[in-house]
Amino acid sequence: xxxxxxxxxxxxxxxxxxxxxxxxxxxxxxxxxxxxxxxxxxxxxxxxxxxxxxxxxxxxxxxxxxxxxxxxxxxxx
Numbered sequence: 128x129x130x131x132x133x134x135x136x137x138x139x140x141x142x143x144x145x146x147x148x149x150x151x152x153x154x155x156x157x158x159x160x161x162x163x164x165x166x167x168x169x170x171x172x173x174x175x176x177x178x179x180x181x182x183x184x185x186x187x188x189x190x191x192x193x194x195x196x197x198x199x200x201x202x203x204x
Contacts, residue, residue, distance in 0.1 A: 132199070133195060133196070133199050136195045136198060136199065137191060137192060137195040140156070140191045140194055140195055141191045144156075144191060145191070146190065146191050147181075147188040147189070147190065147191070148188060148189045148190075148191060148194055149186060149187075149188055150162050150165045150166065150169075150178070150186060150187055150188075152189075153165050153174070153176065153178075153189055153194070156194060156198075157175060169187070175197045175201070176189040176190075176193045176194050176197045177189065177193060
């Protein structure tokens with residue numbers, strides 16, 4: 128995977144979702160059947176990206192850069 132492809136994927140994610148992706152966004156990007164499935168994957172430690180809690184925001188979020196890198200690593204394997 129070239130650096131240009133990584134940057135294009137990151138740009139597309141940021142364009143659609145912004146810098147932070149909610150659990151609902153993560154479900155859509157990684158094709159989970161529901162947000163509950165994302166929550167279960169998180170609790171089991173099998174979610175392909177690290178999620179964070181931010182002050183003054185409800186819920187968990189992943190960084191767009193982390194999501195792009197995770198997708199690229201999946202495509203390379």
